[in-house]
Amino acid sequence: MKIRSIISSFAAHKGWRTNVAIALLMTFTTAFGAESAPKPQDKLTEVSSDIRLNSLGYLPAANKQATITSECSDFVVKSAADDNAFYSDKTSGPFHQEDVNQAVWIADFSKVNKQGKYYLDVSGVGRSYDFEIGDKVYNFALYSSMRAFYLWRCGTAVEGEFNGNRFAHAACHTDDAWQDYIGEPNSRRDGTGGWHDAGDYNKYVVNAGVTVGTLFLAWDHFQDNLKDLSLDIPDTAPGYPDFLKEIKWEIDWIFKMQYPDGSGRVSHKLTRLNFSGFIMPEKDLEKRYFTDWSSAATADFVAMLAMAARYFKPYDPNYAQKCLDAAKVSYDFLRENRENKISAPGPFRTGGYGTSDPDDRLWAAAEMWETTGGGEYLKNFEERAIRYNDKIDENWDWPEVKNLGMFTYLLSERKGKNTTILEDVRRDLLSTADAIVAKGNKDVYRRPLGDKYYWGCNGTVARETLTLMVANKVSPNPDYVNTALDAIGHLFGRNYYGRSYITGLGHQPPMNPHDRRSGADGITEPWPGYIVGGGHSARDWQDVTRSASTNEIAINWQAALVYALAGFISGEPR
Ligand SMILES: [Ca+2]
Ligand SMILES: [Ca+2]
Ligand SMILES: [Ca+2]
Numbered sequence: 001m002k003i004r005s006i007i008s009s010f011a012a013h014k015g016w017r018t019n020v021a022i023a024l025l026m027t028f029t030t031a032f033g034a035e036s037a038p039k040p041q042d043k044l045t046e047v048s049s050d051i052r053l054n055s056l057g058y059l060p061a062a063n064k065q066a067t068i069t070s071e072c073s074d075f076v077v078k079s080a081a082d083d084n085a086f087y088s089d090k091t092s093g094p095f096h097q098e099d100v101n102q103a104v105w106i107a108d109f110s111k112v113n114k115q116g117k118y119y120l121d122v123s124g125v126g127r128s129y130d131f132e133i134g135d136k137v138y139n140f141a142l143y144s145s146m147r148a149f150y151l152w153r154c155g156t157a158v159e160g161e162f163n164g165n166r167f168a169h170a171a172c173h174t175d176d177a178w179q180d181y182i183g184e185p186n187s188r189r190d191g192t193g194g195w196h197d198a199g200d201y202n203k204y205v206v207n208a209g210v211t212v213g214t215l216f217l218a219w220d221h222f223q224d225n226l227k228d229l230s231l232d233i234p235d236t237a238p239g240y241p242d243f244l245k246e247i248k249w250e251i252d253w254i255f256k257m258q259y260p261d262g263s264g265r266v267s268h269k270l271t272r273l274n275f276s277g278f279i280m281p282e283k284d285l286e287k288r289y290f291t292d293w294s295s296a297a298t299a300d301f302v303a304m305l306a307m308a309a310r311y312f313k314p315y316d317p318n319y320a321q322k323c324l325d326a327a328k329v330s331y332d333f334l335r336e337n338r339e340n341k342i343s344a345p346g347p348f349r350t351g352g353y354g355t356s357d358p359d360d361r362l363w364a365a366a367e368m369w370e371t372t373g374g375g376e377y378l379k380n381f382e383e384r385a386i387r388y389n390d391k392i393d394e395n396w397d398w399p400e401v402k403n404l405g406m407f408t409y410l411l412s413e414r415k416g417k418n419t420t421i422l423e424d425v426r427r428d429l430l431s432t433a434d435a436i437v438a439k440g441n442k443d444v445y446r447r448p449l450g451d452k453y454y455w456g457c458n459g460t461v462a463r464e465t466l467t468l469m470v471a472n473k474v475s476p477n478p479d480y481v482n483t484a485l486d487a488i489g490h491l492f493g494r495n496y497y498g499r500s501y502i503t504g505l506g507h508q509p510p511m512n513p514h515d516r517r518s519g520a521d522g523i524t525e526p527w528p529g530y531i532v533g534g535g536h537s538a539r540d541w542q543d544v545t546r547s548a549s550t551n552e553i554a555i556n557w558q559a560a561l562v563y564a565l566a567g568f569i570s571g572e573p574r
Pocket of ligand 2: 296398399
């Protein structure tokens with residue numbers, strides 16, 4: 001995607017939001033205006049919150065549906081420009097769903113495939129807000145959600161303009177970090193850089209693992225869409241495409257988490273002793289420390305750097321070699337040290353990210369094999385893979401990353417794979433993808449996670465697109481693609497709240513994410529482009545800052561959102 005298309009998509013996005021605002025303004029004029037005021041057109045007075053749809057819009061060839069929470073039987077798709085009727089049909093329903101405790105009706109307008117701006121006119125209910133059908137409806141969201149990583153950068157000043165606000169902070173955490181808890185009292189070593197983890201400013205290797213792994217897979221799977229993407233970020237890696245440039249900012253930091261003693265051990269995290277209050281990052285001046293190593297962090301370090309070596313090599317062969325050399329040192333250490341070593345918690349009260357390591361070790365072996373072709377790595381991977389009866393997980397996140405290794409193995413073009421394992425992984429992948437499709441189609445808001453809710457489940461909804469799109473590579477199936485698009489539609493407005501879950505984007509987005517910058521900067525609008533975690537049940541999401549458990553932001557969920565959007569920015573579903 002070239003910058004021109006981003007700008008035009010951005011302009012379209014802003015224009016669309018402006019239209020909604022005018023519609024609301026005219027509603028108030030009607031209520032309080034003089035009798036002589038011109039009668040507003042009907043379409044401006046009846047925007048109904050009962051019509052929930054993908055507020056980013058729809059690709060022309062994709063399925064298109066809305067969920068309506070009032071009784072209805074007929075709907076018309078009208079042009080936003082001139083109110084001409086384009087398409088009319090019956091709704092289906094009612095469908096009742098337990099977790100949301102609602103009866104709903106579904107409008108299917110998949111047959112409308114002409115690019116343009118539209119709204120739904122549902123008799124007896126009202127009209128929807130305007131939405132777009134077009135090739136580039138996800139471009140601006142992808143741009144913003146990847147730029148969100150840039151805005152998370154630690155150790156440097158960042159800034160960005162969005163909808164008239166300037167979001168910025170000065171260089172932060174330039175004192176990272178102290179070695180008191182890894183045997184070097186009162187000694188500091190460079191640990192600057194990387195991304196803040198979430199609503200807090202700390203940095204955790206295990207959560208970086210699933211994040212970086214997911215972003216590299218987005219690059220691998222959708223490189224044609226991403227290689228010309230301009231993110232308008234500082235040129236911190238000359239010669240790299242912007243998408244990889246942003247990942248390299250994190251990789252540069254990951255290097256620093258390896259112990260300086262040459263052992264290959266990797267610190268589990270770099271944090272304060274306790275979480276800070278809601279202050280800007282440059283005001284967060286308390287000491288931060290490298291913590292004790294863990295085997296999971298060490299394995300994730302190997303996997304990330306092996307991937308970096310592979311994907312950075314065409315742009316920066318020397319750096320790629322450095323990545324591979326560092327990965328090998330830590331891999332060799334893990335080979336000689338088989339125990340599942342948890343980082344000693346010490347006095348730290350920040351995020352634990354404790355996890356068992358067989359999945360992390362499996363992932364490390366897969367990436368080392370894919371990067372080098374070394375037989376030892378393949379053997380290690382297959383010995384580990386065969387022990388899992390369940391090869392592919394439906395719901396997964398940072399604690400369980402074996403899917404990342406399984407995906408790399410399955411999609412690898414290298415020779416020598418064990419056909420039994422390969423077939424088992426393939427079979428479980430397709431049955432998992434089929435199960436996700438079935439759950440999505442059964443849900444009234446096409447939520448492919450069905451009725452499962454927990455901390456960060458919006459991230460899982462986004463991450464399900466990874467399983468679906470890998471399945472689609474192995475065995476192309478429009479159901480996989482449409483369910484992935486349904487996941488995006490759900491996150492951007494076709495849900496119980498009729499709201500977008502991504503700050504600054506889509507219809508009525510979150511205003512109060514659990515994010516220290518957004519809480520401390522004195523600007524009403526939150527920092528843009530971030531997906532919030534979501535409710536622990538279908539009806540308990542809270543758009544309030546204090547709700548860390550439902551309204552935080554985090555790099556691992558964000559990477560899944562980037563992956564979800566990256567597959568669809570060139571236009572047609574694939
Ligand atoms: Ca499975
Ligand atoms: Ca694990
Ligand atoms: Ca704010």
